[in-house]
Amino acid sequence: MSILVGKKAPMFTTKAVVDGDKIVEDFSLEQYIGEKHVVFFFYPADFTFVCPTEIIAFQNKIAEFEKRNVAVVGCSVDSEFSHWKWLQIEQSDGGIKGVKYPLVADASNSIAENYGVLAGEYDYNENGEIIFKGQPAAYRGLFLIDKEGVVRHQVVNDMPLGRSVDETLRMVDALQFHERHGEVCPADWHEGEKAIIETQDSIASYLSN
Template identity: 35%
Template sequence: MFRSLLAVRQSGQQQRSMLRTSVRMIRTFKQEEQPRLRINSAAPNFTAPSTQGQLNLHEYLGDSWGVFFSHPADFTPVCTTELGAFAKLKPEFEKRNVKLIGLSAEEADKHQTWIKDIEEISSLDKFSFPIIGDSSREVAFLYDMVDEEGFKNLNKGIVATIRSVYVIDPAKKVRLIITYPASVGRNSSEVLRVIDALQKGDSKGVVTPINWQPGEDVIIPPTVSDADAKTKFGEFKTVKPYLRYTKA
């Protein structure tokens, strides 16, 4: 009888100990500890499970550009169409030395089933870039992916605003940040256009005007004098002293 009572008491103690351990393991996200990403911030590195195994962001990107975009959950309608659209454009991104990385705030194993739906809906032969599993929301926190209300729910349920896009250059700098509301689908062609504009600017020392497309005229930065512009670009058209167009 004594042994039975002791066993029950020990079992109860073990359960309470496990409960205390479990409580200690619950992540408390604090706004004052959250990184603030800005244009030209270093892209935070992380290692996380993905549909292609453990993925270290910086190692995966290597000397490539990266487009890193996130989703609040698997089997969500808008996100399903977006992943399919990016997958179809993957060859175009590869021509520009860009790697794609998705993220969804659920387990990586679950993503594998979701991928079958993406392939079916978007008529893909094979979905071929990794989707990170972020069920803990640690990466969502690290990259500041949620709005004010979403932050309050970061530990529970679907957080509808884990819908961000980051363009990362080979130096691991963040060059573009766009966060979309839950109701608005992304424009994959616009992300590709931004890559073209950034790469053109980096290689030629120019900036691009509104709605610029490859092959169109670019703008000479105001910091470049007319004499230097003539030497560097040859002919250019002056609309205003601060607005000069040239071929690139």
């Protein structure tokens, strides 16, 4: 798995479904550079079980991300048509209708591969033919990208393990606080709590309280 923290996020142009029902041909994260922070997350597949709980949980908190000027973007190795179909199905019937943030189509697996979350790899068989070993789906990777296009936080879960949207918001708050004030955020820091100025004295003072 690649460690992308501190590096430029891999860019791409691909198809996506936006606003819950519109297929666009040339979606790219580059549109957010200089404008917004981005939470870019991968999920294994459409029409599954854990994935809709995460996708809908992000939608339920989308106002919290928007007030922080953060774009939320989801991605799986499914086609744009699969995304669109799932978005038309009521949540009570196993669908994700009502989700409005973009869902990116990565049918070639290239985006997941570039982000280091593809659950498998391409190889050659004894005849020299390209084959895929493993599962052609994405682990539950999440990347917090700043306005300069640099990855500042990443977390990757195995497929059975759902993520915490509240923890994602906490990391957004920590990054934006650091960007505004230059102070660093200790363990379990939340907005409004004391942070640390990076000197030995300030760290010792914080730990003694």
